Amino acid sequence: MDLTFSPEEEAFRREARAWLEANKPAADERGEEPRQRAEFDRRWQRAMFDAGWAGINWPTEYGGRGASLMEQVIWYEEFARAKAPEPTTLFVGLKHGGPTLMACGSDEQKSFHLPKILSGEVVWCQGFSEPGAGSDLAGLQTRAVIDGDDLVVSGQKIWTSFGDIAQYQELLVRTDPEAPRHKGISWVICPMDAKGMEIRPIRTMAGHEEFCEVFYDEVRIPRANVVGAINDGWKVAMSTLSFERGTAFLSEQVRLAQLVDALVELARETPLESSPQRQVALEDEHIARRLAQCTAEVEALRAMTYRSVSRTARTGMPSAEGSLIRLFFSELQQRVCRLAMDILGSRILRWDVPRGEWDWVFHYLLVFSSTIAAGTKEIQRNIIGERILGLPR
Amino acid sequence: MDLTFSPEEEAFRREARAWLEANKPAADERGEEPRQRAEFDRRWQRAMFDAGWAGINWPTEYGGRGASLMEQVIWYEEFARAKAPEPTTLFVGLKHGGPTLMACGSDEQKSFHLPKILSGEVVWCQGFSEPGAGSDLAGLQTRAVIDGDDLVVSGQKIWTSFGDIAQYQELLVRTDPEAPRHKGISWVICPMDAKGMEIRPIRTMAGHEEFCEVFYDEVRIPRANVVGAINDGWKVAMSTLSFERGTAFLSEQVRLAQLVDALVELARETPLESSPQRQVALEDEHIARRLAQCTAEVEALRAMTYRSVSRTARTGMPSAEGSLIRLFFSELQQRVCRLAMDILGSRILRWDVPRGEWDWVFHYLLVFSSTIAAGTKEIQRNIIGERILGLPR
Amino acid sequence: MDLMQSQEQDAIQETVRSFLGKQLSLEKTRRWAEGDAAEGLDDVWREAGSLGFFALALEETAGGSGFSLTEEMILFNELGRSLAPGPWLGSVLAARVLGGAERAAVVDGSLPCALVTIRDADRFEVEGGRVRAQLSQVADAASARALLVYDAADWYLVRRDASWEIASQRSLDPTRVLSSLTCDSECAVVARGESARSLALTATILSCAEAVGGIERTVEMSVEYGKVREQFGQPIGSFQAVKHRCADMAVRAEVARSATIYATIALRDGVANAAHHVAVAKLLCADAYLQNGADNIQNHGGMGFTWECDAHLYMKRAHGFDHAFGPRATQLEALVAELRA
């Protein structure tokens, strides 16, 4: 048991820190409009890629650095420390699609797509959920009929982040409607410029449009785009989800510590409305204890993350315990943002809050999705209960 | 909508208060040993019965006062105010068995048992739960074979409070093992001196022995003791449980306000160990807010109780909303006792706490049962979800 | 002792609900929130006036219906249930404190009065019957013909004039847009001292009544969705994770409603410790609304996170309610002070 980093890791950290300091773009160049954001993210990802900082733990053959998962975590820590902007529009490609292709893709698929993903050339989106298949993903109904060398897809997907700007989609379709639910599904790479697709943005409760609905009307996708075998897509999807529950949120976990730091600063500066003397929030006993609890919990989160990475380093696989961390993380994130609302008081009603690095009100609204998206907290608890603890279904 | 009591109710309250002040026995005469407690309770119940204060809302024909449920509540309030001792050993007869007989019993059963119950002549106990049938009451296995004019009972019951001192038991037995689960059950009055019964006390985590296991080895009970029809006992049991969830805990609800008052007093007097200056707990900001929250919630509980009584006064039936109150009450009671532990600090470890009206540590341990007994909190939530809100099973 | 509605009160509830369904449905409120100002509030206000909604608690001799605060509670339950926009609370309160022609104008719906409480950042300088004010959070400013202002001591009426400058702001709750407002206008004190305090309690408990309507609606929404939305081949309301959360929401709703009814009657009847009961109700309604608002979003899953689903509107309204007339912390401190007294 050891808390120290190896000399190589320390050197890696120093190098990463220096490079980020010298090269990170300012987050405010980024813009709000999705296409503009994607353009910014692509340029930034390309810069990291060119300098050898993309895909820290991706194999070198796909343009990655071939380093360890621990170095990946160190990179995220330095990334957060430098307040470098996350290339969020590239999330699905970098954290889902790419790792899935590495695990299950053909050589052609890997060599064609992985460098494009890693270099930021393409935006990927997800096409898993459907209006009738959310938590119950295996209930998906979008059909694909095999017609010669093509799949012909008809149906609808939902909650597709950045569907309107993506070039590719990781798409789950039902290729055998007669088979048992989990047996007739295929995982397909869908080019977003295929004919017969219609994309409609969905406005969230935070007021922004990040998600889309995607409609498929006899969309032809080459059969060569199927990842893994036809009808074996559930296994491939489980691989995708194991990244989602294992390592995809590592950088978010790391960044939560920063959010808590920023919250402490906010509490240090914000006069509390419920205080008769308008003392700053940090002087209020109740706010201060809740803050202290959050700082303690975010430190535990870091220890949990290190422990999970240590475990993965031994086994070589994302550990099932990822769901424990994900659940704890998502609820902690909501507690942190809720505390921000109590510090800001009635200012939040007019969204009239100091804008620094965080727009607190927007962030508070946004993290309502943290216990819904990528597996609701109920699904996470089922997974923990059944797969980790072995309780019966 | 009205918060005032009618002149009759006010007169009733004054009369009750005066009588209780003049006649209540001191609680410390009561003793710890169950038989001694039962003896005390019987004498006290008899005194109330003789003076016309037993069964406030029981019909006069069974020795009750024939008054309204609201007057019953007023009686409980005055009873709590006077710190009169609850005849807890008589609980099952007065709150379960008696009301069930009134609703479903034959004339003979009513005229024989109800006066005995109300006058404190007999202690009743419950024989519903079994080792394999707790939350799932309908899974009960204790068999009764009809043999001439008798039922012959074999099996086992558990969680039978005061089983070792009771004269009668409300006993659920399976009289038709072939019928669907809910259709083959009968509700029987079992005399506790019948041959073939063995009673073993169960020690609780609070260290006391109030519950028993009861074993039945071909126990013969006259068929005339069946309440309702043979095999129709589930309906009778539901009637019993509707009292349990409706009005049986009224007096406990009323008494919780007293517990909170006592807790405020405790906080006023107890130096807080975690306070560097050892200020009294009430001066601690965190303890004080938790106390204030408890006082607010116990007042809401009172309003909920009044509302429930108002509703019952209109409909003439215990309202289904009883489960809402029961759930809120049981969790609030636990919060209150947990707060007492935080006020008392490490004194609780040596059980070295000021003994007043309450033994706080004992009470804290005892109320762990509050979300288990008489329907776990999970069962209460099922009932609320399914029977009140209409959600599917 | 009776904490249930009478048949007459049920009828009032029915009238209000039917009026709101026709005139101020949530769909209509949403169109307004999106900036479609084609349909003004004027007609709605006059019809509400003709139905006597602003004068439920006034004597018949004062143009009222001779009801009381409990019937106003029912009105606000319904307003809260449908998230109805408009200066309801200010108008109902103004009808109580104004006299003569002004009262008649409020009562008939031609003088909508927006309620404003002075915040830290505000300026409100009264001198010689005039006020120079700079207000940062005024709800329903656009449709108001007057402001009813509470500076935590006294209540003032400020009639709209040409000096008013209103700028609407990006607001958390789209169904209750907050504006900044500056003015240099005539201003009259309309309540002081004990009657000012009493009016503040009335305002607080009617806010609670409004919250109770919203809280109950969150339970209904979750239950309705839990019955129809299926996953894994069964309605999600059959899963304990959803069912038990709905049960807890129902408990909170019953807590909030009971505490509010109790405090309303206590205030109506001038019970000595009515202020205490109002603080209890305000605290427990805020607890219930904030938690039910969030739980309702979770119960709706991905849909709950969309703008299209109504769930977020109730959660946002809950925050507005919490900050009206003192947030949770302030109510708790008031109760703490009583315990220590």
Place this chain on the structure above:
Amino acid sequence: MDLMQSQEQDAIQETVRSFLGKQLSLEKTRRWAEGDAAEGLDDVWREAGSLGFFALALEETAGGSGFSLTEEMILFNELGRSLAPGPWLGSVLAARVLGGAERAAVVDGSLPCALVTIRDADRFEVEGGRVRAQLSQVADAASARALLVYDAADWYLVRRDASWEIASQRSLDPTRVLSSLTCDSECAVVARGESARSLALTATILSCAEAVGGIERTVEMSVEYGKVREQFGQPIGSFQAVKHRCADMAVRAEVARSATIYATIALRDGVANAAHHVAVAKLLCADAYLQNGADNIQNHGGMGFTWECDAHLYMKRAHGFDHAFGPRATQLEALVAELRA
């Protein structure tokens, strides 16, 4: 960076678990708790000594195994898991601060040392190498040959002599009976200043390690019961009410364990802010143990309320843990002070 146990550490864990299974099973502890003093601790202590359990972190030249605090953490995990009685913590700490023959006696198990922290109500007057003491809560007094006393500043060793008067008390936790103890005995300071503070941190983190063992056991117990106990024709662990509570218990266990491992290593390695990490671990372990202790009772239903079921023992131990070396409130205040600095 590695927060997992090594194979060597797994082996230590296995050794301790097997020893405790044979020598200090919970059934045996229960017999003691019921007053069956027939089996004393002396033999157990000497075997533990011969296995090197009191000297894991001592240099081999000092009679130890040359391991460190992390291996002691594993020992205490196991002790906590089985609720093992006896003066373990005092003995392990004494072995660090004593020298020569005394240390050797602690190490070989012939000098069990009970740890005592001075409470408000206690008297502990040291003068001229002697102490007159009146202590109200001494655990494991009966089996102790010495006391290791911490008065929040310095640490003292008090050897047992004829002056000791011990009276056991009704205690919340039957597996850790507290006695009152008066004495007039020889007394030596064994740690002061920085080394006293460091010893207090070691005591705190080893308590956390013990708590972690108990916390994890509550999860196991609930899961085991959830798998075998059936109601409504299915194992209760298949109901989300139970399953999800078990999931939350598992999360808390992982939080507690991770925070404790992190703080243990930080303390072992003399990291600058080790005290901070210890406070974090103490806080989160108390949260986890108290909540898991209660949840485990609830998961066991009626059985969980009985004396016979082990669930209550863990809940009671959780209270004892919370009060050892500063309750939740004290830890939180320490963290608050850091935030404000």
